[in-house]
Amino acid sequence: MSPTINQDGKGERTLSSTMEQAGGPRPARTLPPGSGQGDASVLTRRIEEANAAGRIAFIPFITAGFPSPAKFSAALRELDEGGADIIEVGVPFSDPVADGPVVEEASRRALAAGTGLRGILEELAADAACRRAPVVLMGYYNPFLQYGLTRFAQDAAAAGVSGCIVPDLPVDEDGPLRAALAARAVALIPLVGVNTSPARMRAYARGAAGYVYLVSVLGVTGERAAFADELAGAFTRAAGVFSLPLAVGFGFSGPEQLKNLPFRPQAVVVGSALLRFLDAGGSAADFIRKFFAD
Amino acid sequence: MKKGYFGEFGGCFVPELLMPPLLELEEACADILPGEEFRAELDGLLRGYAGRETPLTLCPTLSRELGFNLYLKREDLLHTGAHKMNNTLGQALLAKRMGKSVLAAETGAGQHGVATAAAAARLGLSCVVFMGEEDTRRQAANVMRMRLLGAEVRPVAGGTRTLKDAINEALRFWIAEQRTTHYCFGTAAGPHPFPTLVRDLQSVIGEETKAQCRSAFGALPDVVAACVGGGSNAAGMFHPFVADRAAGAVRLAGIEAGGTGEPGCHTSAPLNLGSPGVLHGQYSMLLQDADGQILPSHSVSAGLDYPGVGPEHAWFRKSGRVEYHVVVDAGALRAFARLCRSEGIIPALESSHALAWVLENAAALPAGGNVVVNLSGRGDKDMDIIREHMPDLCLPARTAEKEDGLCHRQ
Numbered sequence: 226m227s228p229t230i231n232q233d234g235k236g237e238r239t240l241s242s243t244m245e246q247a248g249g250p251r252p253a254r255t256l257p258p259g260s261g262q263g264d265a266s267v268l269t270r271r272i273e274e275a276n277a278a279g280r281i282a283f284i285p286f287i288t289a290g291f292p293s294p295a296k297f298s299a300a301l302r303e304l305d306e307g308g309a310d311i312i313e314v315g316v317p318f319s320d321p322v323a324d325g326p327v328v329e330e331a332s333r334r335a336l337a338a339g340t341g342l343r344g345i346l347e348e349l350a351a352d353a354a355c356r357r358a359p360v361v362l363m364g365y366y367n368p369f370l371q372y373g374l375t376r377f378a379q380d381a382a383a384a385g386v387s388g389c390i391v392p393d394l395p396v397d398e399d400g401p402l403r404a405a406l407a408a409r410a411v412a413l414i415p416l417v418g419v420n421t422s423p424a425r426m427r428a429y430a431r432g433a434a435g436y437v438y439l440v441s442v443l444g445v446t447g448e449r450a451a452f453a454d455e456l457a458g459a460f461t462r463a464a465g466v467f468s469l470p471l472a473v474g475f476g477f478s479g480p481e482q483l484k485n486l487p488f489r490p491q492a493v494v495v496g497s498a499l500l501r502f503l504d505a506g507g508s509a510a511d512f513i514r515k516f517f518a519d
Numbered sequence: 520m521k522k523g524y525f526g527e528f529g530g531c532f533v534p535e536l537l538m539p540p541l542l543e544l545e546e547a548c549a550d551i552l553p554g555e556e557f558r559a560e561l562d563g564l565l566r567g568y569a570g571r572e573t574p575l576t577l578c579p580t581l582s583r584e585l586g587f588n589l590y591l592k593r594e595d596l597l598h599t600g601a602h603k604m605n606n607t608l609g610q611a612l613l614a615k616r617m618g619k620s621v622l623a624a625e626t627g628a629g630q631h632g633v634a635t636a637a638a639a640a641r642l643g644l645s646c647v648v649f650m651g652e653e654d655t656r657r658q659a660a661n662v663m664r665m666r667l668l669g670a671e672v673r674p675v676a677g678g679t680r681t682l683k684d685a686i687n688e689a690l691r692f693w694i695a696e697q698r699t700t701h702y703c704f705g706t707a708a709g710p711h712p713f714p715t716l717v718r719d720l721q722s723v724i725g726e727e728t729k730a731q732c733r734s735a736f737g738a739l740p741d742v743v744a745a746c747v748g749g750g751s752n753a754a755g756m757f758h759p760f761v762a763d764r765a766a767g768a769v770r771l772a773g774i775e776a777g778g779t780g781e782p783g784c785h786t787s788a789p790l791n792l793g794s795p796g797v798l799h800g801q802y803s804m805l806l807q808d809a810d811g812q813i814l815p816s817h818s819v820s821a822g823l824d825y826p827g828v829g830p831e832h833a834w835f836r837k838s839g840r841v842e843y844h845v846v847v848d849a850g851a852l853r854a855f856a857r858l859c860r861s862e863g864i865i866p867a868l869e870s871s872h873a874l875a876w877v878l879e880n881a882a883a884l885p886a887g888g889n890v891v892v893n894l895s896g897r898g899d900k901d902m903d904i905i906r907e908h909m910p911d912l913c914l915p916a917r918t919a920e921k922e923d924g925l926c927h928r929q
């Protein structure tokens with residue numbers, strides 16, 4: 226893939242100019258849930274479809290079970306209905322080293338409310354048939370490991386999960402999970418940073434599917450006012466290595482920040498800002514409407 | 520064996536953003552540590568500044584009572600009061616050679632924080648120490664020592680507000696500040712290369728012990744015991760014995776903290792009571808629930824109060840080379856008191872666990888033999904805890920006499 230950023234040829238478009246298409250009709254999933262196989266390629270397709278419509282794909286992140294189990298279920302539905310292209314669901318962990326205070330607190334409260342991987346998979350499985358947005362699970366390695374990697378891949382695929390992001394599993398250690406997920410056509414989405422060398426990016430590219438998550442700051446999750454200059458360089462490097470869409474995340478709260486970027490990512494992940502909005506009593510439907518309208 | 524692994528344990532389970540500084544550190548370990556010049560400078564600091572070598576002390580009273588020769592390796596006499604300084608001086612020197620200007624550290628009891636702060640002050644580096652909010656209250660005197668030594672102490676309010684959360688926060692800080700900062704990890708655990716680096720820097724304990732045993736009684740000891748928190752003092756003591764084929768008959772015992780020992784109470788004994796999993800960058804033994812969430816730990820000694828343990832100990836246990844046992848709070852407190860009165864040494868509550876195992880199992884240890892306990896630190900930091908748990912021990916002699924009319928002092 227060339228390092229061209231605006232694959233749709235309409236690079237000057239902003240998010241807001243095209244938001245009316247966000248909730249429009251979209252193709253149904255190709256594999257019916259329950260087939261026992263996931264569909265990693267749907268992730269790539271959904272981002273490409275958004276880009277073809279002149280949009281940066283929107284990927285909200287919400288921690289399962291937060292602010293409460295019931296509110297999480299409602300948020301998941303509203304994000305799907307509101308036009309999220311992909312939804313990242315956080316699997317809470319007691320010791321989230323890559324997360325800032327908002328996600329850490331959300332995880333702590335979700336765990337206190339009894340949220341666990343088994344329950345998350347059951348809930349996702351129950352709604353899989355009526356959800357349009359593919360789901361990606363984001364969580365630390367130990368809960369997956371204790372669940373059993375083979376069984377996890379099987380249950381995740383059956384629950385309609387299309388991909389996984391495991392922030393504490395670098396390419397050097399990801400062999401067992403990658404193999405388990407590959408057997409079920411579930412993507413293991415690479416997480417790379419502004420300090421990742423081209424050589425390490427190439428190592429990630431060898432087994433990558435779905436999309437690539439580019440961490441926009443040298444830091445943890447949480448909203449930021451500005452991004453380092455090095456982000457643009459890292460984006461160009463990543464675009465030169467990966468033949469998959471690039472999503473930027475960590476630090477984004479609204480479309481304003483995207484307009485100010487010196488490059489145009491294929492997708493953006495918004496987490497902490499959404500969690501704070503939900504915790505303050507806001508609805509996911511309002512958040513996504515506001516995000517698209519701005 | 521895969522790089523950074525001890526059998527199936529170890530590895531490097533960290534966010535990709537931490538891989539560059541860990542790879543940089545691994546390279547520095549290979550390039551700088553073995554260098555003649557580095558060795559000489561570290562040796563000079565350990566001798567001239569920190570007070571090595573530390574003595575191997577025979578305990579005459581206890582030896583008579585126990586029926587074998589009990590020796591203590593006196594890491595309590597090292598500068599700042601524990602074995603931690605062996606590690607922090609080595610890492611501080613390494614950080615300096617790597618061009619870093621800041622040392623970050625986590626601390627539980629505060630001993631590693633104080634040792635890092637001292638090494639940073641000595642070598643002209645800045646120092647940021649992360650400490651659970653709960654621990655800053657429990658160990659207020661050590662917070663003050665760190666501040667006196669010029670370190671910034673950042674209380675950690677997340678999670679259980681203890682050591683494991685301080686490690687999380689230090690790792691987060693390192694992600695953001697990796698260009699200027701070296702993370703001076705405090706124990707032989709965590710992501711590769713820390714378990715190897717810290718063990719190698721602490722191995723001076725075991726090397727000296729072997730030589731001192733040879734000159735004291737012309738042989739290797741029969742039994743060596745050390746307490747295990749994250750595992751650094753034990754790894755430093757055991758490794759030179761494990762690596763030496765001639766020491767194959769030396770019995771090595773690592774002692775974990777069992778907490779109150781009441782049913783349902785949390786412990787700090789992942790080797791004996793935990794299961795394998797991933798925490799803080801390593802695959803090792805852990806205290807966790809069925810969902811893989813990390814359980815809170817407990818011990819009367821803050822330095823052992825950690826739900827994980829270094830991967831090499833998980834391997835030593837599995838391979839059978841080292842035996843691991845559990846001692847509960849009450850046993851450690853009894854051993855603490857006995858050493859104070861019998862030998863005139865106030866041990867750290869951490870080290871008291873290792874001593875307690877020897878005292879409790881004396882009948883099964885070789886009569887007339889030689890037993891070494893690694894006295895990893897001194898108990899000055901534990902005065903508040905002792906006052907709380909053993910108020911009688913702290914009464915002035917005259918008050919004690921008044922209460923039952925007897926004199927308790929010898």
Ligand SMILES: Cc1ncc(COP(=O)(O)O)c(C=O)c1O
Nearest residue numbers: 706748749750751752822869896
């Ligand atoms: C005196 C002393 N001994 C032992 C430990 C436990 O650490 P490790 O198992 O790494 O030796 C500590 C930790 O703070 C300590 O202060």
